Amino acid sequence: MKTVLMVAEKPSLAASLANILSNGKATSRKGFNGACSVHEWVGTFRDSSAKFKFTSVCGHISGLDFVGKFNSWDKCDPIDLFSCPTEKKDATPKLKMPQFLASEAKGCDYLVLWLDCDKEGENICFEVMDAVSSCIRNVRSTSVTFRAKFSAITEKDIKNAMATLQFPNENESRSVDARQELDLRIGCAFTRFQTKFFQGRYGDLDSSLISFGPCQTPTLGFCVQRHDEIQQFKPESFWYVQVTVDPEQKLEWQRVRIFEKEVAMIFYNMVKEQKEAIVESVTSKDNFKSRPLALNTVELMRSASSGLGIGPHVAMQIAEKLYTQGYISYPRTETTTYPTNFDLRGVLKLFERSNEYGDEAKNVMNDFVQPKKGTDCGDHPPITPMKMANRSDFDGDTWRVYDYIVRHFIGTLSRDLKYKSTTAKFIIDGEIFTSTSNVLIDAGYTKVMTWQAFGKNELSNPYNKGDRVLIKDVKLIESQTGPPSYLTESDLISLMEKHGIGTDASIPVHINNITQRNYVSVEAGRRLKPTTLGIVLVHGYQKIDPELVLPTMRSALEKQLNLIAHGTADFRAVLKHAIEIFRLKFQYFVTNITNMDSLFEVSFSSLADSGKSHSRCGKCRRYMKYIQQKPARLHCSHCDETYSLPVGGIARVYRELKCPLDDFELLAWSSGNKGRSFPFCPYCYNNPPFPDMTRASGCNNCTHPTCQHSLTNLGVSSCIECDKGVLVLDCTSSPKNWKLGCNSCDCIINIFDDALKVTVDEDTCECGSQLVTVAYKQEKTPFADGDDKKTGCIFCFNEFMPLIEKHKAVENRRLNSSRGGRSSRGRGKGRPNRGRPKPPKDKMAQLAAYFV
DNA sequence: GCAAGGTC
Structure with a gap:
């Protein structure tokens, strides 16, 4: 009997696909890596009986990185990153994915790939083939390996995919290889260059990493663009006529407002003369507020941010936790339509006994409305609850996210909100004014999604056609236009989605990045206000090469990559071309960095002006400045050199002792009262003098033959706690304190x-x-x-x-x-x-x- | 110490 190995993109999908294909008969066991399971059953494959093994990967098996010294910030020039070799590395080494797949593939005759049906999934297909190539013969052959193409996780779709197996698409996979290589080379080159450049010049940058990326930088760009709009905003005065009738009711002017005072005055004087307003017509119409579409990831993130005040990063962490605990369905999906055979009533039934939603669930069950049709993106069903929970089962925020998902689900099956709008039209000396009343008819879905409740339930208009209504008061009111507000996180998510920046899974990561790097701060109402650093960066790119920050940069790149995916252009040619363009952009950026620097100069203080005089430079004998802000540095303004210092702790002058090699004054670093400490030479720390001394080493790692430090x-003995370290006598706080400290681990002996x-x-x-x-x-x-x-x-x-x-x-x-x-x-x-x-x-x- | 993309 032949054996068929099938692989999905994640463990949860392997389980549900195996369940469908085996008609619930599969038996399951845990794989040796602890993360993936294997589901087995016997069935039919290509008209013969066959043994099936269904397992999964966990996303990408491998990722791209530089080779050897090109991973070091000090051993190569960032420009080299555009041409240096790269290699594939295990994405998550502890999962031992290649070994796991190879072990499961042993003895298998066929491979069927059930990876997600997008380009990343196609790429993972080839990663899987690579991993099992030594175990399945001719794995690249179209008679051995097949690709299942499915657009929904339903029995019909999955069985149909199994019956119409295809072949993996190498072009699509190659386009992902190209994207990975471009993102890596471009991101790392710019990030390293600008980080080193600005850190070597300013002492009070509020980020220890000045990163650049094809997604994060345009994301920041959106926030700064809004900031610029706010800054450039010039308020304009406008005027309007406000009429109050009796009984007390303010009317709306059909002209709304007028920007010229003289013109407004004319209308005002006209209307002011009148005693009565005549009701010309009264019209009514029914209006609706639509129930929501089924929930996808982006909408969940937007609502969490704007409605619950929970950022997208945290919201997704909570959603993932709810998912792994079985409370909700898979939370990463673009689809907003339920599968045709989805058991909506079954889910609703879960909540009939709930204290929180019982009444609503029962009502909706009795008055069931077909959900609105959204888009099926062929990835996963919309986010729905799977299990009933009580408030006491979770912490506050987890409950609020769960509660939102349940209410949203019930909302999609509820009726639309319906209200009646009645507008009375008044004429006052030819000028038209109106008064509109809105009366709720049916709260519909807002009974469960209470935060969207109809706020302005008013009394119905008392007016009839032909009424003459007494005018109580007429005023000319002056007002001013106001600036827009900073972008809300929810606005930003919409913009990113619209411009194709990031994916549902990576959008929260990019937003998190720009806050973590101190480019934007999250203000009240989760509005994103760029920091000085964020503003200066974006304005700097705009001065040097605006494309670097444009949202179109990513989509232009995607267009190129699609040529590879569609097979209309050669992988090598496109990649080479794109790398060359960005290499030139990078070179241009480097030569013109002073344009950005002039903006930094205004906002940040130079190293020469920051920090305190500290210890002597070995080259010019002048005192260097000690910048304690992260990352700690020494700066010699005479030599214009910056020396990085050990992370954390403090570095004090060490008895004015000098390094015999370079004449720099020695420093004693200490991480605190009972922590590690060692003497070091700031020059040697950055430029190790001996081949067996690594960078960022103190004198306790220096093999100078005669220096007393x-x-x-x-050195006294090998460390008693770790394998590689040596216990070294530490005299930096002598004679108060003598101790032995390991030069490799945290071991200290007083x-x-x-x-x-x-x-x-x-x-x-x-x-x-x-x-x-x-x-x-x-x-x-x-x-x-x-x-x-x-x-x-x-x-x-x-x-x-x-x-x-x-x-x-x-x-x-x-x-x-x-x-x-x-x-x-x-x-x-x-x-x-x-x-x-x-x-x-x-x-x-x-x-x-x-x-x- | 870098990117962005999968997912645990």
Whole structure:
């Protein structure tokens, strides 16, 4: 019997598709990666009986990244990112997706791909084929691998897809490869360049990353565009005639308003003369407010933001949680129409006993209205509740999102809101005024979607045709036009959707990005107000190359990519062309960055003006400025150089000591009272002097052979907690505090309280540790024999034991080494002892290495 | 420390 492997895009879909195709007979087991399940049954494939295995991936298997040194910000020029090699890497290594698929594919004869029917899905088809290519023979052959094309998750559609299997479309997949490569190269090149450029010049930028991206930047552009409209807005005065009749009722003027005072005055003077208004006509009509379409992702995000005050990012996190707990259906979908066979009444029935919706659910059940027809995008059914919940089952916001989804669902099956509008038309000396009353006839869906309730239920108009109504008062009112408001998050989502920026899944990510990077702030009513940084960035792009911030940039790119997808253009040619265009744009941007910089200059303070004088530069001997704002930096305004500093903590001047290599003053970094600390040279920290010293290293990682602060001279033993680190004597807070700190992990051992001096000897203990000499003031010596100075091993010398801070790891170590005492000098090379620390690297070998 | 796109 042949075996057919079938793969969906996510675990939930594999389960429901398997259930449909097996007529509910599939058995399920968890895959070895813990995330995916495998559903198995026996059925018929190509007229023979066959074993089916249905599993899934979790989105993309792999993602694109740069190779090796091109991932380092310091080892390459951003322009290189347009031409450097790239490689595919596991998207989520812990899922072990390729291994999982390969293991399930063993022994399979056919592959049927049930990935989502869009370009990303087509791309994942090829990722799946790659993953199983060593396990399924001829996986690229059209007699082995098939593509199921479905447009709804319904039995009819799915079984039809199974009966009319097609082949994966490589062109569509390649267009996604191209998009990935372009996004990566463009985004990273611009981001690295502008981040380094502006961080090297300003001290008070409120973001530690100045990112650029083909989606996030136009998204920011929308917010700044509205800001500009507000700034440029000039209020205009206008006038209108306000008539009040008796009984008290203000009429609306048909001319609404007039922008010339003289003209308005003429009308005012005319109307003012009259005592009566004549009712010329009274007309009525029924109006409707339509029940909502079935709920999709974008609408959920918009309503959460505008109605519940919950941002799209958080709203989607909540929706996903509700989904995985089985309370709602899959929350990422564009579709706004229920599948034809969807059991709407079944869902409604879930809520008949609910305290919250019971009455509404029963009413709607008895007065069931067919939902409005929306769009079927062929992805997933609209978002609906799946299970009844009570208020007490969730925290506040989760409840509010769930409550919204339920009410929206019931709303789609309710009647439209209906009201009667009656308009009376008045004539006053030829001028027309009106009065309209709106009377609710049927609250319809707003009974359950109460926030949309009819607000202006008024008394019906009392007027009849031909009535003469007494005019009580006539006024000429002056007013001014007002500026627009900042974009609401909900407006922004609509704009992004309209311009094709991001997808339903990525829209909240982009919005989150521009807030996290401090380009916009979320104000009252979830309105997005750009920050100075956001404004300056967008205006800067507009000065240099407006296309960089235009929403059309993404769609133009998509157009190019579609040529690949449709097979009308060659993948290589399109990609090469697009990369070249953006490479030139990037070059132009770099050479003209001063245009953007002139905007930064006005808004931010230069490094030279920020921070405090701190320590001396090794090149010019002048004091450098210490900028403590994130990211912490030292700036030498004379040399115009910026040196980054360790993240967090503080870097104080270290006794005016100097690095023997470059003459820079040493700093002592400390992450706090009981945290890590080490000395470092700001120059070496940014430009490691030795090949075995990585960037961002302190002196405790420096292998300088003779410097008194180096690892070579202060290293005591290999770390007792981690594999790769060395415990190094840390004198930065001596003589108050002496300690050993690991140069790799967080391990710290406090030693020799109140000691005058601690030094690391040349000799080693037989356990492999360097011996240490400690000296105390005579009156403070802790030793029983009254000696004020002793040499021994921190770990083995009994007299040192009480002077080493109790530490679990130290305790363990003592058990392994009961011997105490002095050096075992002359006893030959220390035997390798299991469970005992390895000695620090051999000093002579290191010395030799430098002089080669 | 970068992008955007899937999804857990």
